[in-house]
Structures are given as structure tokens and as C-alpha cells.
Amino acid sequence: MSATVFTGVRVFDGSGTPPFPAEVRVEGERIVQVAREAAVPREGARIVDGRGGVLMPGLVEAHAHLSWPTSVERFVPGMSLPEQDLVLNTARNARILLDHGFTSAYSAGALDRTVEITLKAAIDAGGMPGPRLVPSSVEREPPIESAMMDPGKVDEHGRGPEAVRAFVKGCAALGAKSLKFLLSGESALKPGASMELLYTEDEARAAGEQARESDVWLTAHAHAAEAVKMGLRHGFRVLYHCTYADEEALDMMEARKDEIFVAPTLGIVQATLDAVPPPHFDVRHMKEDAAIVLERQRRLVPELRRRGVRVLPGGDYGFPFNPNGRNARDLELFVRHLGYTPAEALSAATMLGGQIMGLDGELGMVRKGFLADLLLVDGDPCQDVAILQDKSRLSAIMKDGRFHKSPEGRQ
Ligand SMILES: [Zn+2]
Numbered sequence: 446m447s448a449t450v451f452t453g454v455r456v457f458d459g460s461g462t463p464p465f466p467a468e469v470r471v472e473g474e475r476i477v478q479v480a481r482e483a484a485v486p487r488e489g490a491r492i493v494d495g496r497g498g499v500l501m502p503g504l505v506e507a508h509a510h511l512s513w514p515t516s517v518e519r520f521v522p523g524m525s526l527p528e529q530d531l532v533l534n535t536a537r538n539a540r541i542l543l544d545h546g547f548t549s550a551y552s553a554g555a556l557d558r559t560v561e562i563t564l565k566a567a568i569d570a571g572g573m574p575g576p577r578l579v580p581s582s583v584e585r586e587p588p589i590e591s592a593m594m595d596p597g598k599v600d601e602h603g604r605g606p607e608a609v610r611a612f613v614k615g616c617a618a619l620g621a622k623s624l625k626f627l628l629s630g631e632s633a634l635k636p637g638a639s640m641e642l643l644y645t646e647d648e649a650r651a652a653g654e655q656a657r658e659s660d661v662w663l664t665a666h667a668h669a670a671e672a673v674k675m676g677l678r679h680g681f682r683v684l685y686h687c688t689y690a691d692e693e694a695l696d697m698m699e700a701r702k703d704e705i706f707v708a709p710t711l712g713i714v715q716a717t718l719d720a721v722p723p724p725h726f727d728v729r730h731m732k733e734d735a736a737i738v739l740e741r742q743r744r745l746v747p748e749l750r751r752r753g754v755r756v757l758p759g760g761d762y763g764f765p766f767n768p769n770g771r772n773a774r775d776l777e778l779f780v781r782h783l784g785y786t787p788a789e790a791l792s793a794a795t796m797l798g799g800q801i802m803g804l805d806g807e808l809g810m811v812r813k814g815f816l817a818d819l820l821l822v823d824g825d826p827c828q829d830v831a832i833l834q835d836k837s838r839l840s841a842i843m844k845d846g847r848f849h850k851s852p853e854g855r856q
Contacts, residue, residue, distance in 0.1 A: 454466075462788070494852075512534075512763075553581065627665075633731045791827065
């Protein structure tokens with residue numbers, strides 16, 4: 446069994462407490478020992494001297510779109526690609542997330558029914574670089590190319606509870622684990638749409654019932670308060686945005702805080718505010734909407750945390766102006782806008798990340814028995830969380846006990 450020992454590191458263990466000097470021993474795919482201010486056995490191990498860097502859990506992206514085309518390595522001026530290019534580009538985006546320290550990704554939907562499921566199988570089989578993946582299926586048709594950002598059409602599965610049931614059953618049979626429903630529309634794309642419900646109560650109930658039967662998780666795009674409540678009533682596990690959650694919605698979220706996860710997706714909001722599009726794109730409306738959303742999130746997220754609801758970074762990366770690979774920016778935005786300390790943002794992206802991946806107690810912390818998904822950081826992200834946006838500051842990236850990126854000079 447392969448073994449690795451990290452020496453000369455300070456460990457950020459994911460809990461949110463400050464980094465402490467320690468040695469860490471990894472055997473096979475798991476962490477077998479964390480020795481605080483002490484040594485671990487070196488037998489049979491490759492020794493990695495961290496030179497004072499911080500060893501921390503790999504990051505988890507809570508709102509991943511690996512099949513959304515644009516990345517930090519490739520600009521695609523729309524949202525669609527020819528089929529084979531889409532598949533290869535999705536695999537490439539998986540590698541890009543891992544290169545940037547994201548050892549896990551929870552999918553918020555794909556542009557193809559099976560691409561993420563096939564990709565996950567290839568990654569898990571070895572030989573294909575990419576994060577641990579909770580795969581999704583298609584939720585909506587690929588958007589048209591003409592717009593800078595287009596919602597596409599709401600899914601293909603037709604109306605009515607039976608059609609919804611069949612869709613959930615079909616996706617589960619294909620191997621999808623997380624199914625995303627747009628319970629509300631999206632005002633960034635169509636003015637006022639965030640307040641509209643796209644599903645009836647009967648349809649949402651059918652989705653919930655079939656998801657439990659098929660053992661898959663439901664994920665909701667939900668801005669409107671009523672969309673948040675609809676998701677909560679029917680067992681949706683992950684709620685994105687929640688922008689207009691009212692007092693009743695907050696109470697319902699608090700009551701189910703041990704079952705649900707929220708990702709506000711600040712990345713796309715900030716990117717919209719920062720975007721300088723070509724002159725022929727009129728994005729005034731999108732920017733106005735983003736400013737409103739950001740203002741609401743600045744009040745909403747602290748209140749959710751006060752109530753004990755688990756809130757995670759994850760920001761809809763993959764759009765032309767918000768590329769895959771920039772994902773770590775969400776942590777900085779949590780600090781800048783939501784009142785998090787860097788350590789709290791890191792804990793949300795790691796410890797809570799392990800929980801959203803369905804691996805509570807096994808993933809997202811540097812603790813004995815946990816899966817060895819680890820980053821060796823040149824510098825201290827608890828001082829400046831923005832350094833994680835520079836992949837050259839990641840001296841080593843380990844997933845499942847194997848190096849995706851080896852420490853410099855030790856290939
Ligand atoms: Zn999304």
C-alpha cells in the first residue's frame with residue numbers, strides 16, 4: 446500500500462480553527478494519522494516536506510457545471526458546443542477544477558443527459574483527472590447561442606406529475622445522483638422571472654416522492670420565497686440562491702437545517718456586476734438584477750448562518766464571463782460580502798463540502814480516517830483566502846491518497 450507523510454506543515458483541518466503545526470500520514474486512500482506538534486511513523490512512506498505551508502482538505506464546489514463550456518483555458522462565446530466537443534470539453538473542465546484545488550464537485554446540472562455520469566465513471570476508474578463528482582443529468586435544453594447568457598428551455602419532460610415522475614425515474618436509471626429543477630425562473634434572464642414558479646405543487650410532490658423511491662437527491666434553483674418553500678415541503682436537499690426567502694421560508698429552512706444545504710452562488714452575481722461585455726450586448730438589466738440579488742444575499746446569508754443552516758460556496762462557473770476554474774473566487778466573495786472570516790469560508794468549502802457530497806465524517810477534514818483529498822498551499826489561506834485563486838500557490842494536490850500534482854521537484 447502506498448504511503449505519504451507530510452512534514453513541515455501547518456494543518457487547517459476544515460473545522461475552522463487556525464492551522465497548527467503537525468505531521469500527517471496517508472496510507473492508501475485515507476489519512477491514518479494526524480500528529481499535532483509531533484511526528485508520525487515514516488515507514489515505507491514518501492516524505493513530503495511542506496516547508497511551512499498549510500495542508501488543508503481539498504475544496505468542494507457546491508454548484509458545479511462541468512459541461513458549461515467556458516473555462517479559464519478556453520473562451521466559448523455561447524453555451525453550446527457540438528456533441529463530441531461538449532464531451533471532451535466537459536472532461537477538460539473536470540481536470541481544470543482539480544488543477545485549481547477542487548477535489549470534489551456537486552453538480553448543478555449538465556448540458557447532456559449522460560456526460561457527467563460517463564465522466565464520473567471514467568474518473569473513478571482511474572486515468573482521467575477530475576474531482577470526485579456527484580453527477581447530474583440534463584435539466585434544460587442547451588441554450589441558444591445568440592445570447593451572452595441564455596436560460597434555454599425548461600426541461601424536456603413535459604408537464605404534470607406523471608411526466609415529472611418519469612423524468613426522475615429515467616435520470617436515476619441512467620446513473621444521475623443529483624437532479625436539478627428550476628422551481629423558480631431567473632430574473633437575470635427574464636425580468637421578474639425569479640418570482641415565478643415553474644412547477645405546480647403536484648409536480649414538485651411527484652418529484653419528491655419519486656426521488657425517494659429512486660434514491661436520488663433533488664436540487665432546486667429557487668429565488669422566490671414560494672419556490673424555496675415548495676422545495677422544502679417536498680424534500681429537496683440542495684437549495685440554490687434562496688434570494689427572496691421570507692420569514693416563513695427561513696423558519697422552514699431552520700427546521701430542516703440538518704437535511705438541507707444552501708449555496709447562494711455569488712460567483713455569477715459578482716461576475717455579472719464586473720462584466721464588461723461587447724457593445725452590442727445590453728446587460729443593464731442583468732447588472733441591475735445582480736445588484737439586487739447581492740444586496741439581499743448580504744442580509745440573507747448571515748441570518749441563515751445564525752439559524753444554523755449550512756451555506757456553501759459554489760458559484761455557477763462555466764458561463765463566458767464566469768469561467769470554470771475561477772471557482773475559488775467564491776471564498777473571497779464570502780469574506781468580502783457575507784461576513785465570513787477566511788477560516789469560516791474555508792470550513793464551508795471543505796467540512797460542509799464533505800457533507801453535501803454525502804460523505805459526512807469521511808470527507809472534507811484533515812482527520813484520522815478521512816479520505817486523503819488534500820491541498821498543500823504555499824502560504825496561509827486563513828490569512829488571505831484569495832491566494833487559493835492562484836493555482837501556482839498549490840504546491841501539491843492529492844485526491845484519494847494519490848498526487849494529482851506533486852510537490853515541486855519531487856515528481
Ligand atoms: Zn447553475
